[in-house]
Amino acid sequence: MASCIIRSMNDSAEKSEVAERTPEERRERRRVAWRGARRALWRPGFRSTVGELLTGLTDAAPNVYDLDLPVDMYGNGIVETLEERAAGLLGKEAAAFFPSGTMAQQVALRCWAGRTGNATVAMHPLSHPEVHERHSLSALGGLRTVHPTREPRMPSADEVRDLDEPFGTLFLELPLREAGFLLPSWEELVAVTDAARERDAVVHFDGARLWECGTHFGRSLAEISDLADSVYVSFYKSLGGFGGAALAGPRTLVDEAKAWRHRYGGQVLQQFPTALSALIGLERELPRLPQYVAHARVVAAALREGFAGAGLPWARVHPEEPHTHQFQVWLPYEADDLSDTGALQAEETGVSLFPQVWNRGGPGLAYTEVTVGAPGLEWTADDVRAAVREFAARIPR
Secondary structure: OHHHHHHHHHHHHHHHHHHOOOHHHHHHHHHHHHHHHOOOOOOHHOOOOOHHHHHHHHHHHHOOOOOOOOOOHHHHHHHHHHHHHHHHHHHOOOOEEEOOOOHHHHHHHHHHHHOOOEEEEEEOOOOOHHHHHOOOOHHOOEEEOOOOOOOOOOOOOOHHHOOOOOEEEEEEEOOOOHHOOEEEOOHHHHHHHHHHHHHOOOEEEEEEHHHHHHHOOOOHHHHHHHHOOEEEOOOOOOOOOOOOOEEEEEHHHHHHHHHHHHHHOOOOEEEEHHHHHHHHHHHHHHHHHHHHHHHHHHHHHHHHHHHHHEEEOEEEEEEOOOOOOOEEEEEOOHHHHHHHHHHHHHHHHHHOOOOOOOEEOOOOOOEEEEOOOOOHHHOHHHHHHHHHHHHOOOOOO
């Protein structure tokens, strides 16, 4: 009883101390705690120092490219090498390198609008352009969007087929991040792309995280990409690159996209550091992604077991069996309290179970994203369950 009272007093003192910090101080505390943890499921590159990233680049670069070749100028040289590699992996005729996926997809969709004669794009309202790009499609491209469904999942073939107005492009985000990194079944994906073509529409895949989808579908990258007329992929979300993206598809489309890339300001003088980091990611991380996906399922099951044994009023791992190496965790507490709890656990134990902020999912409800990367392969199910107990014990109540 006495230990429970002491723990409660300590929790109250800690919460009071944290509440007195400014938002900037709280964010800095979390950053330092998460970066300094000796164990984590994932260590994102954006928490590295400039020196660490430069050292990693120079150490690995000779393994993926001849450094005695001339530096790139406006998209030639190493950038062309990366474009050819991406096109080959995706089974497309050609690919164009872009500084960002936002630019790549705006260009792709406006090119398809011109070719189909229809500026309407059918997409999920949780898709990246709808949630995170400040209405870029309408503001810059003169496009409009319609939504086959508002359910937190991929639209079905019937929903696409029965959409009550014509559209030129069906845009599918694989996986649908905001819904929990969800993917359809292979049969559903084939059916929905077939339904779009019955409507005389083209299909574009937002494949920012396409690299890790093969395990779920049981298909190669080229087989998955073959269902789409064009595909965008990111070089940093799963591959650990510094940034950058590729748009792959028919050569005529890619040639047109390169013209628009120039107009959008994406024809950068030199991009070799980003291109090198992408080639390193394709060489080093791409082959390991199936391991990460498989182990994410072990971690997710252990999290469910840990929460069940921790005495929490409610917890959810979504989806229960992850479709990729990323998934969501939901808990019935305030988001800031859970973010601070994650930092406190990292400070006190050196273990960072949830090294990202928690987001408000409703009154008294929050969720965070869990990513299992190379460091996560070292965690056993027992390690995860133990970390859950430590995390749960520190949640302010």
